[in-house]
Amino acid sequence: MKEIEQKLDGTIKRLTNKTFKFDERIKEGWFSAVYFLKTKEMAEKKLPNNHVTMQFFQKGSNAVLCGTDEAIALVHTFADNPETLKIRSLKDGDKITPYETVLTISGSYQQFGFLEGIIDGILARRTSVATNVYNVVKAASSSGKQKPIIFMGDRDDHYTQQAGDGYAAFIGGSTAQATHAMNEWWGKHGMGTMPHAMIQMFRGDVVAATQAYHEMFPEDDLVTLVDYNNDVITDSLKVAKIFGKDLKGVRIDTSRTLVDKYFLRNHHLMGTFDPRGVNPELVFALRKALDDEGFSHVNIVVTGGFTEKRISHFEELGVPVDMYGVGGNLLKIHIGFTGDNVLLNGTREAKEGRRYRPNPLMEQVEFHPQND
Numbered sequence: 001m002k003e004i005e006q007k008l009d010g011t012i013k014r015l016t017n018k019t020f021k022f023d024e025r026i027k028e029g030w031f032s033a034v035y036f037l038k039t040k041e042m043a044e045k046k047l048p049n050n051h052v053t054m055q056f057f058q059k060g061s062n063a064v065l066c067g068t069d070e071a072i073a074l075v076h077t078f079a080d081n082p083e084t085l086k087i088r089s090l091k092d093g094d095k096i097t098p099y100e101t102v103l104t105i106s107g108s109y110q111q112f113g114f115l116e117g118i119i120d121g122i123l124a125r126r127t128s129v130a131t132n133v134y135n136v137v138k139a140a141s142s143s144g145k146q147k148p149i150i151f152m153g154d155r156d157d158h159y160t161q162q163a164g165d166g167y168a169a170f171i172g173g174s175t176a177q178a179t180h181a182m183n184e185w186w187g188k189h190g191m192g193t194m195p196h197a198m199i200q201m202f203r204g205d206v207v208a209a210t211q212a213y214h215e216m217f218p219e220d221d222l223v224t225l226v227d228y229n230n231d232v233i234t235d236s237l238k239v240a241k242i243f244g245k246d247l248k249g250v251r252i253d254t255s256r257t258l259v260d261k262y263f264l265r266n267h268h269l270m271g272t273f274d275p276r277g278v279n280p281e282l283v284f285a286l287r288k289a290l291d292d293e294g295f296s297h298v299n300i301v302v303t304g305g306f307t308e309k310r311i312s313h314f315e316e317l318g319v320p321v322d323m324y325g326v327g328g329n330l331l332k333i334h335i336g337f338t339g340d341n342v343l344l345n346g347t348r349e350a351k352e353g354r355r356y357r358p359n360p361l362m363e364q365v366e367f368h369p370q371n372d
Helices: 003-010 023-030 034-047 070-079 110-138 159-170 181-187 198-202 207-218 232-246 263-264 279-290 306-318
Strands: 053-057 085-089 101-107 148-153 224-225 249-251 298-304 324-327 337-344
Touching: 003 070, 023 070, 034 110, 053 110, 070 101, 070 110, 101 110, 110 148, 110 159, 110 306, 110 337, 148 159, 159 181, 181 249, 198 207, 198 224, 207 224, 207 232, 224 232, 232 249, 232 263, 232 279, 249 279, 263 279, 279 298, 279 306
Parallel strands: 148 324, 224 249, 249 298, 298 324
Antiparallel strands: 053 101, 053 337, 085 101
């Protein structure tokens, strides 16, 4: 854990091989496109003395770079004689622009070329997630106050992606992650309170579920899920009146197919907005009800289908949300990376339309032996 603490303190030390649990079959080429494996074999037999520079970039948009530490550790683990390679790279968390070079690797093609597609994939996924989170965090601060973002993407992708996605979310600026695995690479623990299943086991009695939770986890900030009965204001006030100052927050996760009972009781409010799900009018009404009863200290957490656009809309309206939980929308892969050979034996040589683009912001990377 010392390694990531040094990184968080602002030093240049990178995550190395000991952080990542790579599949050993990478060395055999199991995850490499077959044409890379054929090129490796041809280089070994036909052009053994080659020396190339491979350059990585993305051309999609301005982005928050992530995955460089992982890609470098991959090369240091599976390349042939990796200590002889010259690697220059930007760092995770750097802001990048289209076509900006983020990583170069120089050496014999047969040493590392078969890893090209895997490196592209690492950079694409990690940078996409980090950028998605960064944009959501930015949207949540557009009102002038930074609202915390909880990364809740565990149910939206295969569990094996959680550690890397959680790290990318951290690089992008999320406040907390839902599972312990999401925090594995940067040394924290998962955060969360209660799901609907907990309330279901108390037959919809939100107060009883909250009491049990408080007894079991007295050190946790007490945040109650209040949409189980589709009556968030009634249940929020019930819980607040019982727990008072101990109640730190309530979470709304109303389905987009439901209209909260508050609106069904107040038909005169309907007709000028979409009353389904977690909508601004519901949050405004909840905030007013809590304040009117003396519970202004209770924060409001909203989850369920939130995106950058939806958060921006809430913030523009001044909706009194204190924290957003966001899941699957942060996992969309929309940034692709490309690796190109751009130098051959000391001279410029690249496919038409591509060229060597040195980046003075990149730094020389020191070699870390496997498990260092």
